[in-house]
Amino acid sequence: MDHFQIRNGELYAENVPLSRIADKVGTPVYVYSRATFERHARVFKEALSGLEKPPHLAFAVKSNPNLAVLKLLSREGYGADVVSGGELARALQAGMPARDIVFSGVGKTREELQAGLEAKIGQFNIESAEEGLELGRIAQSWDVVAPCALRVNPDVDAGTHDKISTGKADNKFGVPINRAGEIFDTLTKAPDCALNLRGIAVHIGSQLSDLSPLERAFEKLGSLLRDLRAAGHTITHVDLGGGLGVPYRKGEVTPSPAEYGEMVARITKGWDVTLMFEPGRVIAGNAGVLLTRVIRVKKGLNHPFVIVDAAMNDLARPALYGAWHDFDAVRPSGERMMANIVGPICETGDTFAMDREIDALASGDLAVFRTAGAYGATMASSYNSRGFVAEVMVDGSDYAVVADRILPGAIADAERVPDFLLS
Numbered sequence: 001m002d003h004f005q006i007r008n009g010e011l012y013a014e015n016v017p018l019s020r021i022a023d024k025v026g027t028p029v030y031v032y033s034r035a036t037f038e039r040h041a042r043v044f045k046e047a048l049s050g051l052e053k054p055p056h057l058a059f060a061v062k063s064n065p066n067l068a069v070l071k072l073l074s075r076e077g078y079g080a081d082v083v084s085g086g087e088l089a090r091a092l093q094a095g096m097p098a099r100d101i102v103f104s105g106v107g108k109t110r111e112e113l114q115a116g117l118e119a120k121i122g123q124f125n126i127e128s129a130e131e132g133l134e135l136g137r138i139a140q141s142w143d144v145v146a147p148c149a150l151r152v153n154p155d156v157d158a159g160t161h162d163k164i165s166t167g168k169a170d171n172k173f174g175v176p177i178n179r180a181g182e183i184f185d186t187l188t189k190a191p192d193c194a195l196n197l198r199g200i201a202v203h204i205g206s207q208l209s210d211l212s213p214l215e216r217a218f219e220k221l222g223s224l225l226r227d228l229r230a231a232g233h234t235i236t237h238v239d240l241g242g243g244l245g246v247p248y249r250k251g252e253v254t255p256s257p258a259e260y261g262e263m264v265a266r267i268t269k270g271w272d273v274t275l276m277f278e279p280g281r282v283i284a285g286n287a288g289v290l291l292t293r294v295i296r297v298k299k300g301l302n303h304p305f306v307i308v309d310a311a312m313n314d315l316a317r318p319a320l321y322g323a324w325h326d327f328d329a330v331r332p333s334g335e336r337m338m339a340n341i342v343g344p345i346c347e348t349g350d351t352f353a354m355d356r357e358i359d360a361l362a363s364g365d366l367a368v369f370r371t372a373g374a375y376g377a378t379m380a381s382s383y384n385s386r387g388f389v390a391e392v393m394v395d396g397s398d399y400a401v402v403a404d405r406i407l408p409g410a411i412a413d414a415e416r417v418p419d420f421l422l423s
């Protein structure tokens with residue numbers, strides 16, 4: 001359920017007509033709904049209320065790092081799952097308590113490990129023995145102990161797009177699950193290595209439309225938990241990652257948070273740990289749309305090209321993953337047309353959809369790409385010297401610009417022509 005609905009013939013975000021935002025802020029623009037974010041955050045939390053211990057919820061900042069979004073989620077009791085020094089700084093800036101921050105990622109630099117230690121974050125999810133040793137040695141030299149979990153790769157095919165699968169044996173993430181015991185031994189015995197290796201972590205991929213790969217991965221984690229405890233290790237935390245898919249097309253059905261929560265409760269029964277979660281898309285996906293204006297409709301071979309002012313640099317998912325985003329007119333007339341939806345960028349990859357039946361649109365009309373709240377603005381680039389798209393958050397009958405549009409000139413301001421090209 002989201003709060004982007006048609007009222008009086010026009011698409012609204014909560015109580016704000018999208019045309020008002022387009023007129024005031026310009027297009028393209030991401031529009032988020034506060035009420036939808038809050039609803040998703042609460043539904044996910046509620047779905048996990050049947051667990052044996054209260055879980056730790058860490059919003060995957062990569063899915064939508066906007067400071068307003070992080071602040072909102074922090075007010076809902078969420079911590080943060082961060083994967084870079086930049087995300088760590090944002091989470092702290094948004095007021096997320098350091099103890100509620102988990103630092104994931106396969107390539108944390110020394111500086112990033114230090115930044116996490118300095119901030120006293122709650123947990124590092126280390127992805128190799130090498131990283132664990134480096135972190136433990138920095139901690140030892142600072143006379144502190146680094147709380148961490150070892151991310152394991154369970155060799156489970158998540159059944160999602162290849163580029164967002166992370167749990168197959170040949171993916172770069174985590175350590176092979178059958179080597180986890182040996183790495184625990186190494187890291188807990190290593191001299192000068194101050195780690196509190198208190199947990200294990202897994203994340204097999206994103207946009208999962210079926211719970212069974214997750215269930216298989218969690219079962220494998222359960223048997224690793226038993227093995228590690230039998231070997232004398234103390235495990236108090238298990239991080240089950242993110243990955244729950246959301247519907248991108250009208251009528252598409254994905255597992256509900258409640259079904260996910262029920263499965264997790266069943267598989268983890270008796271584990272006696274604090275379970276941790278890193279949801280991103282399930283919270284943010286349907287809480288945002290990308291609002292765009294039709295520049296022109298151009299005749300095509302089979303169907304017209306509807307050329308919109310948003311492009312692959314603003315919303316990369318269709319170009320990168322062939323992803324589908326529903327595309328709806330802001331003021332639907334009731335008429336429909338077959339069309340190809342494209343942006344203005346000079347490559348064929350800048351295509352949002354081919355041969356799609358959509359609301360009839362003409363030059364100047366407004367439309368939205370739905371389900372753009374996750375992995376939307378955050379994946380934007382300035383390709384073709386386009387600026388960075390603005391972001392707006394709606395709250396009932398109000399809205400606020402939560403990220404200014406960065407104009408191409410501001411990007412060029414950071415560049416310089418060196419003296420040797422001027423003489």
Ligand code: LLP
Nearest residue numbers: 060104203206207242243278279280281375
């Ligand atoms: N935890 C870890 C360690 C992750 O790598 C990710 C996502 C998440 C949590 C959050 O997963 P979610 O709940 O959002 O599925 N750009 C791609 C998605 C990449 C996901 C990367 N990792 C897309 O647009 O589909």
